[in-house]
Amino acid sequence: MSTEMLIGAWVATGLSLFMYSFLYKDNPFFKLGEHIYVGVSVGYGLVITYYEVMVKKLYVPMVQQGDWWLILPTLLGLLVLARFIPALAWLSRISFAFIVGIGSGIAIPRVISSLILQQVQGTLKPLVTVGDGGVSWFTFAGLNTLLILVGVVSVLFYFFFSIEHTGVVHRIARVGIYFLMVSFGAAFGYTVMARMSLLIGRFDELIQYASPDYGYATLVLLALVIAGLVLWERGRTSESDNG
Amino acid sequence: MTQSSAELTAMKDFARRMLSLDRRLIFLLIAVVTLLPLLYPFRLPIRVSPEVRKIYDYMESLPEGSVFLLSLDFDPSSKPELYPMSIALLRHAFRKNLKVVGMTLWITGTSMAESVVAGVAQESGKEKGKDYVFLGYGPGGANVIISMGQDLYATFPTDYYGAKTAELPMLKEVRTLRDIQYVISLSAGSPGVETWYVYGKEKYDFELGGGCTAVSAPGLYPLIDTGQINGLLGGLRGAAEYETLVGVAGKATAGMDAQSATHFLIIFLIVACNLFYFLTGQEGRRRG
Numbered sequence: 001m002s003t004e005m006l007i008g009a010w011v012a013t014g015l016s017l018f019m020y021s022f023l024y025k026d027n028p029f030f031k032l033g034e035h036i037y038v039g040v041s042v043g044y045g046l047v048i049t050y051y052e053v054m055v056k057k058l059y060v061p062m063v064q065q066g067d068w069w070l071i072l073p074t075l076l077g078l079l080v081l082a083r084f085i086p087a088l089a090w091l092s093r094i095s096f097a098f099i100v101g102i103g104s105g106i107a108i109p110r111v112i113s114s115l116i117l118q119q120v121q122g123t124l125k126p127l128v129t130v131g132d133g134g135v136s137w138f139t140f141a142g143l144n145t146l147l148i149l150v151g152v153v154s155v156l157f158y159f160f161f162s163i164e165h166t167g168v169v170h171r172i173a174r175v176g177i178y179f180l181m182v183s184f185g186a187a188f189g190y191t192v193m194a195r196m197s198l199l200i201g202r203f204d205e206l207i208q209y210a211s212p213d214y215g216y217a218t219l220v221l222l223a224l225v226i227a228g229l230v231l232w233e234r235g236r237t238s239e240s241d242n243g
Numbered sequence: 244m245t246q247s248s249a250e251l252t253a254m255k256d257f258a259r260r261m262l263s264l265d266r267r268l269i270f271l272l273i274a275v276v277t278l279l280p281l282l283y284p285f286r287l288p289i290r291v292s293p294e295v296r297k298i299y300d301y302m303e304s305l306p307e308g309s310v311f312l313l314s315l316d317f318d319p320s321s322k323p324e325l326y327p328m329s330i331a332l333l334r335h336a337f338r339k340n341l342k343v344v345g346m347t348l349w350i351t352g353t354s355m356a357e358s359v360v361a362g363v364a365q366e367s368g369k370e371k372g373k374d375y376v377f378l379g380y381g382p383g384g385a386n387v388i389i390s391m392g393q394d395l396y397a398t399f400p401t402d403y404y405g406a407k408t409a410e411l412p413m414l415k416e417v418r419t420l421r422d423i424q425y426v427i428s429l430s431a432g433s434p435g436v437e438t439w440y441v442y443g444k445e446k447y448d449f450e451l452g453g454g455c456t457a458v459s460a461p462g463l464y465p466l467i468d469t470g471q472i473n474g475l476l477g478g479l480r481g482a483a484e485y486e487t488l489v490g491v492a493g494k495a496t497a498g499m500d501a502q503s504a505t506h507f508l509i510i511f512l513i514v515a516c517n518l519f520y521f522l523t524g525q526e527g528r529r530r531g
Contacts, residue, residue: 023267023270024267044351045350045351048350048351048353048354049350052350052353052379052380052382053350053380053382056379056401057382061400065400106385106386106389106442107385110441110442110445110446111441113445114440114441114445114471115437115441118469118471119465119469121469122465122468122469144468148468183461186461187461190457190458190460190461190477190478191457191458192506192509193457193478193479193480193502193506194324194456194457194458194478196277196501196502196505196506196509197323197324197456197457197478197479197498197502198323198324199273199277199505200277200281200323200479200498200501200502200505201322201323201324201494201498202323203274203277203278203281203501204281204323204494204497204498207278207281207282
């Protein structure tokens, strides 16, 4: 195994354990890990953006391949930075106007068509159809269609605030609340699943790094973190005893 | 005090103690329940859901040499869920001798996306530029998709490694998104599956499938119902189901026992906490 892989495994293991140490309580190991994370993420983001965008998508095509028209989007991009110079801040409006104009023009028709009209169409499916093969009566799939229809209509009633929720409106809105509760429950269940998946992913790598191939990185660093936490707690206790 | 009221008081005391239990004990319990199945798997059966099977069936139906685009729209923070999906899909695509185009709309996931595409291609004995290409990162999210729909060579003049896309043998017949038979976006947010549908599929008319983190799955299910996407791999479970279909047990399959065990524990804790809460409920309500 290469030295870089080994160093990488030890650093990754150490930082994971530092972050998990927060589950005990806020401590210097967690703070160190947190600050390294913030610094590394920003640094990584900057470096990769510089290389992937500034160099590969701008410098190379413009300077090496002669695509000088790229100077126009570059200027528009630079004008955004004029925001930081109060006397020239107005120049940034040109870029923002371009972004808002183009962005809205592209997004509004596409989003309305894809995420509103087609979703409405999906809500209003027929329960009984008549075709060449005869009449297709209400099936089990039709039950889903009915549930979706009732759910959408009742939830819309719940969010309709222009009339007082009394009588029939109140009862329909109440059904809407039950649909919303089911939806929140499903979303929460999926969130739990996602968070557990992340934990499993981390544990999977920690188990891998606990092997002799990686110099028992997990076991050694876990012992060190626990020892460090014990020493830190003792230091805090003696500090509070003294003063 | 009668015996029954003494029992009720004892029960309430117990419930109160349980509700004020040190939360670190619960963290420890979750850690143990996650760790044990990873160390000693008990291989619970994995049932394949229809939305996952639809993606597998569609991939199976593609003739040899069809062009398959995999957009790896995630970064290392979603690796545990989406990385196993990408490996399973790429293995399936290379086994079927599909021409694979890899790319990403997430800048921080570029090198990880390259390593997975190149890694699985090498493992499958595929040649760069002939059997697969990795286009790298394109800045602009939706604009990249629109631009690819008009001219792929102009959007990505070179691939990730600097080779001219117009000269790559694999991309000779692939000028726009209309020349691609199947697109799957594995996304951890936006830009992702929805962006590919809104700005890509609807206009350029290719078949689209999706893969996503479990958090985003409930928001994408309505797109399956309307046929806007033809299937969905949701979270680690979706990845494990696809691994089952492909017949190669990977990281997702290995994690499913731990996933089931933690879910069982969480269900137990939710039920227990509610029971304890109702046992002490009258007091709580009086205090509140």
